[in-house]
Amino acid sequence: MARELLPGQSPELLKALHILTRDGALNADSLRKLKQVNHLVRLLAPAIEDVLARFGDPVLVDCGAGKSYLGFVLHELFLRPAGKGSLHAVEARPELVAAAEALAARLGADRMRFERAAIDAAAPPARVHLVTALHACDTATDDALALAVRHGADHVAVVPCCQAEVARQLGEAAAPAPLLAPLFEHPWHRREFGSHLxxxxxxxxxxxxGYAVTVTELAGWEHSLKNELILGRKVRASDRAAEDRLLGLCAAAGIRPKIVRLLFPAGAPAP
Ligand SMILES: C[S@@+](CC[C@H](N)C(=O)[O-])C[C@H]1O[C@@H](n2cnc3c(N)ncnc32)[C@H](O)[C@@H]1O
Incomplete structure (x- = not known):
């Protein structure tokens, strides 16, 4: 089992998070879970190391944190050894927040903060440095992206979940561009194309x-359709050409997705 662990990773934490079985054994399920989590952590590592190197007290925000297992792993592997930084977990369900808070107290994870709130009403520090959202449902991923942009995050990483809003808007689009319309005529295509779009x-x-963007597959999560990882690294204030392409695409498809309403309200055409 030791060779599956990342440097500094303790079986005790993984047991507490139910990533390992209670007796520490690795069955097929727990091995898959551990590999998934560690693969994601490896992909996030350069961004976390970057903010730890550049800032005195970097703030990581995990949106739609659920049981906060990602936060606990990042705390153990990065924040605790660095002796600086904090992880602010935002989650809407009170029982999950209470359970994660109790676990943090038990484990002495003193760089973790928990906020019970909807992401779009959350109040993290004014300046945050890295935002994650792993399988935050439907438009909650958009709320997380908007939070990252508004709070000046240097890095953002989201793995989107189910998404219904755009497919619905495609179904109601009054006059989509003729070249695009056949792509989403049928309900099944609308769902698939809506999710891609x-x-x-x-x-x-x-x-x-203003972010440089990488879109990649979260390998090891093939059993789930929700395995697209979008990584952003802030490199400039904004990019007008990208904004024009974004708004042009939305106008052609006849959609007005939440991320556009949140970040580009003036340019978002009514669907
Ligand atoms: C599929 S779970 C993923 C949890 C965790 N990120 C993980 O990967 O294990 C999605 C979580 O996001 C929370 N959530 C969904 N929409 C939210 C919102 N708008 N604000 C805050 N939390 C939200 C849900 O309560 C749920 O705990």
Whole structure:
């Protein structure tokens, strides 16, 4: 089992998070879970190391944190050894927040903060440095991206979840561009294309907000359709050409997704 662990990773934490079985054994399920989490952590590592190197007290925000297992792993592997920084977990469900708070107290994870709130009403520190959102449902991913942009995050990483908003808007679009319309005529295609278009729009919105964007597969999560990882690194104030492409695409498809309403309200055409 030791060779599956990342340097500094303790079986005790993984047991507490139910990533390992209670007796510490690795069955097929727990091995898959551990590999998934560690693969994601490896992909996030350069961004976390960057903010730890550049800032005295970097703030990491995990949106739609659930049981906060990602936060606990990042705390153990990065924040505790660095002796600085904090992780602010935002989660809407009170029982999950209470359980994560109790676990943090038991484990002495003193750099973790918990906020019970909807992401769009959350109050993290004014300046944050890295934002994550792993499978935050439907438009909650858009709320997380908007939070990252508004709070000046240097890095953002989202793995979107189910997404219904854009497919619904495609179904109601009054006059989509004739070349695009056949792509979403049938309900099944509308769902698939809507899901793809949602993430295309998110990547463009990040670029328009000044981020260099990488879209990649979260390998090891193939059993789930929700395995697209969007990474953004802030490199400039904004990108007008990307904004024009974003708004042009939305106008052509006849959609007005939440991320556009949040970040580019003046440019978002009514669907
Ligand atoms: C599929 S779970 C993922 C949890 C965790 N990130 C993980 O990967 O294990 C999605 C979580 O996001 C929370 N959530 C969904 N929409 C939210 C919102 N708008 N504000 C805050 N939390 C939200 C849900 O309560 C749920 O705990």
């Amino acid at each position: 949602t993430n295309v729009v998110r990547a463009l919105a990040l670029r328009a907000s």
